[in-house]
Amino acid sequence: IAGITQAPTSQILAAGRRMTLRCTQDMRHNAMYWYRQDLGLGLRLIHYSNTAGTTGKGEVPDGYSVSRANTDDFPLTLASAVPSQTSVYFCASSESESTEAFFGQGTRLTVV
Amino acid sequence: GQNIDQPTEMTATEGAIVQINCTYQTSGFNGLFWYQQHAGEAPTFLSYNVLDGLEEKGRFSSFLSRSKGYSYLLLKELQMKDSASYLCAVRDQDYKLSFGAGTTVTVRA
Numbered sequence: 626i627a628g629i630t631q632a633p634t635s636q637i638l639a640a641g642r643r644m645t646l647r648c649t650q651d652m653r654h655n656a657m658y659w660y661r662q663d664l665g666l667g668l669r670l671i672h673y674s675n676t677a678g679t680t681g682k683g684e685v686p687d688g689y690s691v692s693r694a695n696t697d698d699f700p701l702t703l704a705s706a707v708p709s710q711t712s713v714y715f716c717a718s719s720e721s722e723s724t725e726a727f728f729g730q731g732t733r734l735t736v737v
Numbered sequence: 738g739q740n741i742d743q744p745t746e747m748t749a750t751e752g753a754i755v756q757i758n759c760t761y762q763t764s765g766f767n768g769l770f771w772y773q774q775h776a777g778e779a780p781t782f783l784s785y786n787v788l789d790g791l792e793e794k795g796r797f798s799s800f801l802s803r804s805k806g807y808s809y810l811l812l813k814e815l816q817m818k819d820s821a822s823y824l825c826a827v828r829d830q831d832y833k834l835s836f837g838a839g840t841t842v843t844v845r846a
Contacts, residue, residue, distance in 0.1 A: 667824065667838035668780070668824065668826075668836040670834065673834070681831065719834075722828065723767065723768060723787070723828075725782040725785055726770070726782070726834055728780050728781070730778075730779055
């Protein structure tokens with residue numbers, strides 16, 4: 626089934642540990658996005674990529690890094706997790722800059 | 738950066754109409770999107786406006802005025818299943834897609 630897949634679905638992580646959230650899409654979409662969603666704050670853009678090989682910073686990029694080595698994958702890395710990074714993380718993709726974004730099912734991350 | 742404002746909560750009765758307003762200030766404009774999100778689920782796409790005017794899609798309509806930085810989502814013939822958060826999102830000149838905090842709509846019988 627075509628779509629966008631995130632892994633893991635949920636994770637409890639010790640503070641200071643490194644963690645990579647995976648995102649894969651098989652729709653050959655050019656643009657991909659990472660958001661975090663916190664109660665009362667809505668979806669906040671962390672990083673984005675308009676096409677393979679390029680990335681850009683969103684609203685809340687500190688403490689996160691991304692790479693876009695190919696069209697399908699857009700991993701998000703927390704180099705040294707902190708409790709304030711406890712959140713639900715959504716990956717999304719869109720065919721182009723002018724089309725709607727489709728979302729993965731989300732990753733619930735708890736940093737303790 | 739982006740400023741996208743929408744009301745926090747709205748309540749309406751089953752069968753009624755509700756209008757959710759969204760105002761935005763962005764660096765450039767490349768489209769406005771509305772999404773629906775049920776609790777514990779991912780957002781799903783509802784509508785897209787890039788030109789001024791009204792887009793109608795079944796019970797849902799969305800309006801855009803670029804000169805006013807304003808949009809609204811109109812939900813008609815409300816059903817209990819429409820209880821959800823509704824998210825306004827704007828794509829800017831760099832094609833970043835940014836969201837407002839969302840409007841929680843509660844439909845009462």
